[in-house]
Structure formats: C-alpha cells, structure tokens
Amino acid sequence: MGPNQVRKARVIAKIKGFKDLEPESANAASRNWISVHKPKGDDSETVAVSFGDQSASRKESYELDYCYDRNEGNALIFSREVKPLIEDVFIGHNATVIAYGARGSGKTFLIQGSEEEPGLALLAMTEILSVGEETGKLITISCYEISRDHAYDVLDPERHEVLVWEARGKVQLKGLSQIPVKSIQEFQKLYLSGLNSHKQPQKIVENHYRSHKGLIIHVFRGNNLDALPLGKMNFVDLAGYEDSRRRSADGANFLENNKINKSIYALQKVVYALNANESHVPYRESMLTRMLRDSLGGTNKILMVTCLNSSFCQDSLCMANLASRSCKGTNRIIPNSTKKTKSMVRPMMLSSCKSRIPGSVSAPVAKQIGTRVQFPDSKANVKASAIKGRKLFDEACQSTKSKKASQEKSFSLEIVSTIENTIQEEEKNVSGISEAIIPLVEESSPLQAFSAEEIDMPVKAFSTEETKMPEKVVVTHEDNHDEATPTINSNAKVLYFVEADQTKDKENNFFPVNENESPPISARLHELSNNLKLLYSSTPSCVQTPPKTDVSFDGQVSTQILEPKTPEPSMPFNDKLQTADVNCTPWKAFSACSSKMKNSLVDEYIRFLNTASKEDLKRLKGIGEKRATYILELREESPEPFKNLDDLKEIGLSAKQIKGMMRKEIGGLFN
Numbered sequence: 001m002g003p004n005q006v007r008k009a010r011v012i013a014k015i016k017g018f019k020d021l022e023p024e025s026a027n028a029a030s031r032n033w034i035s036v037h038k039p040k041g042d043d044s045e046t047v048a049v050s051f052g053d054q055s056a057s058r059k060e061s062y063e064l065d066y067c068y069d070r071n072e073g074n075a076l077i078f079s080r081e082v083k084p085l086i087e088d089v090f091i092g093h094n095a096t097v098i099a100y101g102a103r104g105s106g107k108t109f110l111i112q113g114s115e116e117e118p119g120l121a122l123l124a125m126t127e128i129l130s131v132g133e134e135t136g137k138l139i140t141i142s143c144y145e146i147s148r149d150h151a152y153d154v155l156d157p158e159r160h161e162v163l164v165w166e167a168r169g170k171v172q173l174k175g176l177s178q179i180p181v182k183s184i185q186e187f188q189k190l191y192l193s194g195l196n197s198h199k200q201p202q203k204i205v206e207n208h209y210r211s212h213k214g215l216i217i218h219v220f221r222g223n224n225l226d227a228l229p230l231g232k233m234n235f236v237d238l239a240g241y242e243d244s245r246r247r248s249a250d251g252a253n254f255l256e257n258n259k260i261n262k263s264i265y266a267l268q269k270v271v272y273a274l275n276a277n278e279s280h281v282p283y284r285e286s287m288l289t290r291m292l293r294d295s296l297g298g299t300n301k302i303l304m305v306t307c308l309n310s311s312f313c314q315d316s317l318c319m320a321n322l323a324s325r326s327c328k329g330t331n332r333i334i335p336n337s338t339k340k341t342k343s344m345v346r347p348m349m350l351s352s353c354k355s356r357i358p359g360s361v362s363a364p365v366a367k368q369i370g371t372r373v374q375f376p377d378s379k380a381n382v383k384a385s386a387i388k389g390r391k392l393f394d395e396a397c398q399s400t401k402s403k404k405a406s407q408e409k410s411f412s413l414e415i416v417s418t419i420e421n422t423i424q425e426e427e428k429n430v431s432g433i434s435e436a437i438i439p440l441v442e443e444s445s446p447l448q449a450f451s452a453e454e455i456d457m458p459v460k461a462f463s464t465e466e467t468k469m470p471e472k473v474v475v476t477h478e479d480n481h482d483e484a485t486p487t488i489n490s491n492a493k494v495l496y497f498v499e500a501d502q503t504k505d506k507e508n509n510f511f512p513v514n515e516n517e518s519p520p521i522s523a524r525l526h527e528l529s530n531n532l533k534l535l536y537s538s539t540p541s542c543v544q545t546p547p548k549t550d551v552s553f554d555g556q557v558s559t560q561i562l563e564p565k566t567p568e569p570s571m572p573f574n575d576k577l578q579t580a581d582v583n584c585t586p587w588k589a590f591s592a593c594s595s596k597m598k599n600s601l602v603d604e605y606i607r608f609l610n611t612a613s614k615e616d617l618k619r620l621k622g623i624g625e626k627r628a629t630y631i632l633e634l635r636e637e638s639p640e641p642f643k644n645l646d647d648l649k650e651i652g653l654s655a656k657q658i659k660g661m662m663r664k665e666i667g668g669l670f671n
C-alpha cells in the first residue's frame with residue numbers, strides 16, 4: 001500500500017544510521033540483524049522486516065508498509081513520505097507524523113535532526129512556510145511535551161500545564177501557546193530552543209522524567225489570526241520504549257516506563273482501531289491520543305515511523321511487532337522458514353518474554369509465548385483483538401467482562417500479547433502496592449494512582465474529615481500574538497487552580513430514590529456501607545470467595561454473601577457465612593469482602609455519572625455546576641462516556657481527587 005491510500009495510517013520503519021556503530025565487528029553483526037525484503041517480490045506493496053542472523057533458519061519477520069535503510073536519510077523520508085502530507089494540510093486536512101521506538105533508536109534524530117542533517121520537522125516547516133508565503137497563509141506553531149500523562153506548554157517559559165477539553169468531538173487545548181512564525185530562523189529558535197531548554201516544572205527537572213515531545217504547525221485560511229484554521233501538521237517524538245521489568249528495582253524508572261509504555265500502547269490501539277475501521281476508537285486512554293484526537297480520525301492522515309536500532313535490541317523487536325500490528329489492523333508474522341533449527345533471535349525473545357511473565361500467569365498465556373499462530377484478516381479476529389486491546393486497562397469495567405470473554409478467547413496468541421501482558425502485569429504490580437497504601441478506593445486506575453505525589457499522600461480511609469478539592473476553572477483567556485515579532489504570550493496560559501469551597505456537607509443527606517432515574521450514589525453507598533458494617537461486626541471466622549456462583553446454601557446463591565451489589569436482607573448475614581471455607585482467616589475474609597466492595601463502589605460511581613440527572617450529579621462531592629454540565633454534554637456525545645476512573649480525567653479530575661471524593665462520600669456514612 002503506497003502513501004495516501006485508503007488505510008488511515010501508513011506504518012513504516014527506519015533503521016538507525018551507521019554512525020552510532022563503533023567497532024567493525026559490531027557493524028558486521030548489526031548488518032545481519034535486520035534485513036528487509038519484499039514478500040511478494042517486486043510487486044509487493046509492503047515489506048517484511050526480519051530480525052535475526054542471516055544464517056539463522058528461522059527469523060522473526062514483520063510486515064510493514066515500507067522500511068528505510070541505514071543509509072537512507074531524513075531528506076529522502078521527507079520527500080517521499082511527509083511532503084505529500086503537507087499538500088493535504090493546505091487543502092484542509094490534518095496530518096500527523098509519529099516517531100516511536102526503543103530508547104536511542106533515532107527518533108529525535110528523525111524528527112528534530114542534527115546540525116548536519118535537518119529533521120522532518122524542520123524540512124516540513126521550510127516547505128510549509130514557502131507554500132504559506134506563496135498563498136498568503138498565516139503559519140503558527142505550538143509545542144508541548146507530555147510527561148507522566150500530563151501535558152506542558154514548551155513555548156511558555158513557565159511550562160504551564162495544558163488541559164485537554166473535548167466537547168462534541170472538538171478538542172480544545174487550553175493553555176497551549178500558539179506563536180506565529182514567518183521564517184525558518186524564527187522556527188528553529190522557538191522549536192529547538194524550547195525543546196532543549198531545561199526550564200521545566202520543578203518536579204520534572206528533579207526526577208529527570210522522560211517525555212513525549214509534540215509540535216503542531218497550524219496553517220490558517222488567511223494571513224492573520226482572525227482567519228479560520230485550515231489544517232495542521234503534528235510531529236510527535238515519543239519517549240523511548242523500554243521494558244520496564246528490566247529496571248523494576250528502581251521504582252521511579254519502573255513507573256515512568258510503565259506510563260510511557262501505556263501511552264505508546266494506547267496510541268497503537270488507536271491506530272489499530274482506525275486502520276481496522278472500528279466504530280469505537282479508544283482516544284481517551286492517554287493524554288497523547290486525547291490531544292491528537294482531531295488529527296487522527298476522519299479524513300486526516302497518519303504516518304507512523306518505527307525507529308529501529310541497527311544492532312540487536314529486544315525493545316526494537318517489540319516495537320516492530322507493535323508497528324506490524326497497527327499496520328494491518330491485525331498482527332501478521334511472516335514465517336520465514338519452517339525449519340526448526342536454532343535461531344539467534346528466537347531463544348533470546350523467548351527467554352525475555354518468559355522472564356516477564358511470572359509463574360502465576362495462566363497456562364494459555366504461557367502457551368502463547370511459545371506458540372506462533374498466524375491469523376487470517378477475518379473481521380471476527382480483528383474485532384476480537386481490538387476488544388481485547390481496548391479492555392486491557394479497563395479494570396473498572398468489571399461488569400461487562402463476562403459478555404466479551406468469549407470473544408477475547410479468540411484473540412491472537414503471539415509476541416505482541418506478551419507486550420500487553422507485560423503492561424498488564426506491571427499494572428497489577430503497581431495495583432498491588434497501591435492496595436497496600438490505599439486500602440479503600442483505587443482499583444480502577446493503578447497507574448494513575450502512582451504519581452509521585454500520590455504515594456506520599458496521607459491516606460485516611462473512612463475519614464470524615466472534609467477534604468478540599470481543587471477545581472479547575474478557566475479564569476481568563478487572551479490571544480495576543482504579535483505577528484511582527486513573535487513573542488511568547490504568557491497571557492495565553494489561562495488556566496490555574498482555585499480551591500473551591502466545599503466545606504458544606506450537603507452530600508451527606510440521604511436522597512430519595514427517583515424511580516425513573518439511577519438511585520443517588522448516596523443511597524448505593526448506604527447500601528454498601530451497611531454490608532460492610534455487618535461484615536465488620538460479625539467478625540466471621542472464615543469467608544472465602546466461592547469458586548463458582550452456583551454453590552448454594554438453603555437454596556440461596558452463596559456468592560451473594562460477598563457480593564455487596566445484591567445484598568439479601570431476608571437472609572441473616574451470619575448464616576450466609578457458614579457456607580465459606582473454614583480455613584480462611586478473618587483477615588482474608590475481610591479483605592476479600594472489602595475488595596469486592598471497592599470494585600462495586602467504583603462501578604456504582606461510574607454508573608451514577610453515566611446516568612444521573614444534573615441535579616443528582618451536583619450532589620456528589622467535588623462535582624459542581626460546571627462539571628455536571630460538562631458530563632451531560634459528554635453523555636449527549638456518547639451514552640456511556642465513562643468506562644473507568646481514568647476516563648474521568650476528561651472532566652478535569654485526577655485519580656487523587658477522585659479518591660478524595662469517594663473517601664468523603666464513604667466517610668460521611670460512618671458518622
């Protein structure tokens with residue numbers, strides 16, 4: 001498939017140049033490690049990128065749209081791949097070029113370039129400025145970086161945070177500067193000096209967080225800021241992928257890699273869904289995909305460039321695999337040989353994959369590591385894998401699990417699954433720690449739960465203390481760009497936080513249930529807390545989650561003992577406990593029940609947000625008039641806008657804030 005054809009995203013690779021290779025021996029080995037061929041000869045529209053020693057009988061190959069070799073430079077990639085996209089921008093489309101790959105694989109070299117070899121962004125800007133001048137169009141730029149799923153304005157000396165607001169499919173980047181640019185010198189000064197300046201938020205400097213770096217080149221219909229936008233071109237240099245397990249001893253790196261990998265994976269899922277023409281595209285799973293949303297869908301164009309290290313690099317292999325998967329909307333691995341003799345890559349890959357999967361991994365998962373299955377491009381498979389992909393981080397969506405379980409079974413079993421499993425495992429690990437620190441509520445967003453400040457946060461489960469929730473409000477907005485001498489307008493940063501006075505405890509009232517609407521969350525919380533109180537007071541000697549739902553006692557379904565969603569007042573609680581395993585300790589019993597309660601509460605909370613009336617929404621702690629209105633707007637757009645706690649970022653609530661809000665709701669019930 002050539003550029004600008006039907007599929008939305010073109011997925012290509014670039015093998016890093018030779019310069020970085022030192023000893024001659026390394027050169028020889030590296031030359032052999034990646035090879036590119038056309039699977040169907042010269043007629044092939046795609047290429048197969050193979051990893052492994054040339055002498056090996058079996059190599060891992062991945063099908064991509066194209067692969068640029070070590071000696072093919074940025075200028076060639078620009079003229080073949082990026083220039084056609086610029087033409088699209090000038091007729092009103094958006095285009096996005098994304099470089100991703102392992103650490104040190106040449107992403108920055110490709111996008112930013114070096115003094116000797118300009119990168120794609122500079123080459124594109126030169127072309128855009130030239131066409132803009134000829135046609136009388138204003139060109140502006142915005143630069144941002146995303147660190148730990150928060151976006152910051154790079155053209156702002158203070159690097160204020162950028163907030164993403166979406167209303168009816170339109171993305172607004174609140175607080176992102178947009179600076180007019182008239183010459184390439186101005187651009188270089190702003191873009192390169194902005195990206196390389198170290199004036200970053202204090203926390204970022206201290207912890208050396210790595211970040212995704214984005215550039216937006218906006219083209220206007222006329223030659224001033226009053227003109228309507230025409231199209232824009234995005235360049236994104238993603239932070240390098242790295243298997244976070246390798247550094248799990250270092251907490252900061254582990255979490256940082258986890259965030260980065262999650263966001264790379266979220267992007268991959270979006271591209272996959274777009275290429276597979278899925279009706280649902282999971283834009284909301286990361287800050288990056290939310291920011292790029294209006295450039296990725298519709299008639300817009302995407303160029304994904306997977307940067308590959310020229311010498312052996314397990315992470316590059318994983319990235320090629322992901323790229324291949326997004327390339328077709330389904331992963332294709334091309335077996336190069338049927339011989340079963342030893343290969344250079346495979347044993348390394350297997351051991352690496354195994355090492356990532358702890359002994360507790362289920363048999364089918366373990367099996368997939370060693371089994372390579374080739375999948376047809378059937379729609380069913382595409383759908384199933386998309387569903388699986390989308391649900392990876394969807395912990396709060398427990399209630400829909402069973403419905404889709406059967407579809408998930410057909411999901412392809414291959415290396416990419418191990419990447420997903422790795423991320424899942426990482427999340428579970430983080431979640432495990434999270435549980436220890438935050439005993440009551442925070443299941444659904446384990447990664448979000450682990451920003452540095454949250455770990456330090458004192459947690460008071462069941463506290464009745466009032467917690468002031470900061471509420472984000474737009475205070476002022478002025479666009480005051482000086483076209484002649486572009487300067488950074490600090491007034492463009494319009495958002496800051498004010499403490500909303502929430503000391504009035506109106507939410508602790510019990511509200512009558514309206515038959516036609518979802519019961520107020522307070523009612524559900526009362527129900528849940530009653531169960532918890534019952535459990536606490538009865539101090540059972542043993543309660544264990546029954547293995548099956550059909551274990552019955554006196555004709556009753558015994559899972560109801562531990563399922564706070566369906567309490568049965570008619571049956572004495574202590575009677576129900578007799579069905580449980582006598583070897584279970586009271587602590588285990590209590591933990592099992594609390595954990596169920598927690599999941600149930602999260603589900604209820606989200607269900608409430610998805611169904612409650614505006615007045616009911618406002619009764620929740622932390623949801624004011626503005627948020628309630630915004631939630632209703634989102635519901636107009638999609639009937640169930642929130643699937644997990646992470647989705648609540650869309651209404652400006654961090655995991656920390658949500659935890660505080662839920663704690664307050666529950667705390668009030670124990671007064």
Ligand SMILES: Nc1ncnc2c1ncn2[C@@H]1O[C@H](COP(=O)(O)OP(=O)(O)OP(=O)(O)O)[C@@H](O)[C@H]1O
Binds near residue numbers: 017104107114241307
């Ligand atoms: N095509 C190339 N030719 C020569 N040198 C290159 C090439 N690509 C990258 N390099 C060199 O390799 C090193 C790493 O490249 P670069 O910083 O672009 O990697 P990266 O993928 O952006 O790294 P990170 O993941 O850390 O952001 C740099 O010194 C760069 O100059």
